[in-house]
Amino acid sequence: MKPLFTAALLICLPVQAAQLSGVVQTALVSADDSHSWQNDGTGLLRHDDNGIALEQSLIRLEQTLNTDFSLDIVANYHADGEQHLGLTQALLQYKPLSAGTVKFKARAGFFYPQMSLENLDTGWLSPYHYTQSAINSWLGEELRIAGLEMSLYSPGRQRRSPWSWELYVGAFRGNDPLGTLISWRGLALHDRQSLHNDRVEFAPYPSVVDPSRINHPDWVEPFHEIDGKTGGYAGLHLSYFQRFELRYYFYDNRANPLAVNAQRLYAWHTRFHSLATSYQLTAETKFIAQWMQGDTEMGPRGVEADFDAWYLLLTHHIAQHRLSLRLDRFMVREDDIWPWDYNDSDGRALTLSWRYDLSSQWQLGLEQHFNQSTVVNRATVGENMDTEQNQTLAIVQFRW
């Protein structure tokens, strides 16, 4: 705790240097007819209206406090959804200078574990697609670490080895509802990261909202602590030069699935493994993949669902152009005692994008997305279980 206390003191001290950056993306959308989960629908995409939309707007402040400590804060504005202005990340980083070959660093605050090799741009955006993979769409909307992460790491070059490694352990609170969305709505594909105070809507499935059934609201506020238990995760990064990278994480929020708060939000006991890899095939071409497998439980095995998702991504960068292709596969399978509550879903998606840098600040992009999904819960709101969705986005991006 001592470093944290020191850090808290340092925040009050005069600052040395700040970097302010930001990204704004405006989209011309040719949307699918299916209503988005944000508008009480069962569609898996963010947009359901044709026209102009604000895709992203965020500001990032990186503040060096002294040699060892820095602050990193990302604030987003979303025109859609329930909350519009808030933080998606706010963390204090401790990374002391060290002459050793095995070093220590830590982060505390509200942040993402570094599971993804897709979300490498400012503000956890993907430099490859606008519509993100099902896995990272879910992490963006429901997962955040409000806690402390510590790491031992060893940069290979300082050991004269091509191999570098990093070990992470983290402890957190305030992520008990994680699992709600994928159990009832299923996995979705989008780039709307939930804000720290956000509420994410979904269709009013009768088994969920009926007072005589689960009596749960048709929304979730993902960053609540419900049972007072601390969750944890561990991760390993391994890389060969900068050519190949592997990241494995195990996450367990250790929630008590019987705990429920006054809003009728449950603690969902959610655990998963995430394995991500990237391989630089040539100087221009990179392959990225991620696989996630886990389960979630709510109530006395009222909902117990296994989930499994992966994507394969190929990106090619030449001159000012970047072409990226991603294939997604995702499914949720239930094994619980409430036959009247449906959790099975599965889907696949193909996303192709072209992004063109006009300058270091301006970028144009086009994206074509197609998905095909089966969500059993759709039948309970009078919709066809099987749906196909198409979406085209034309995006102008400005960054500074």
Add this chain to the structure above:
Amino acid sequence: MTYRWSLGWILLFACSGMAAELEVEVKAPDSRPLAHAVVYLLSDAPLPPVKPGTVAEMDQIKKQFKPHILVVQKDTQIVFPNSDSIKHHVYSFSPAKTFELQLYKEKQPALPFDTPGQVELGCNVHDWMLGYIYVVDTPYFAQTDASGVARIEAPAGNYRLYLRHPRIQDAPEALETPLQLGEKTRHRFVLQQPLLPSLQSFEEDTDEFSGYE
């Protein structure tokens, strides 16, 4: 004052002879040439100090130190520009120069390097970045080219020739030799111990998005 100094050096060179050229070749045990190796001449006689105001540059370009190995005469000022649009945090724990510099877009003042020796550079933001500065107490130094050859121009006379490179594992006594520099002198270092791995691949061109920062 400057004139008096200059006159002194001219007289010294006149005594020790005319300008001469030394060609040094450096070969690894497998007979391959070793590029970017640092060679320099020291002498028992006083050598000209660095010209006041001499500034060298160690840049950061695409999250790498450029050049990877820099050699400067003692008392040279070194400036660390940042050609990237992101922050770098350059540091060294080497006895010859222990320092740290947070580098943003704004230009930082140059640092004096006044102790001979090897300075190993790292970046606390980009852990794969590695660079070297060799500070030598002589104006007579050079670096080998791709064919492993370096040329030094110096007044004829008696010197000791030194060789340095971060990948060399040979004992220090094998890396220096007395040398009588004549009009055209050649010397070849053939290393006995295998070189440490190159790890040049850490500088391969990669996708601009190569990890969390």
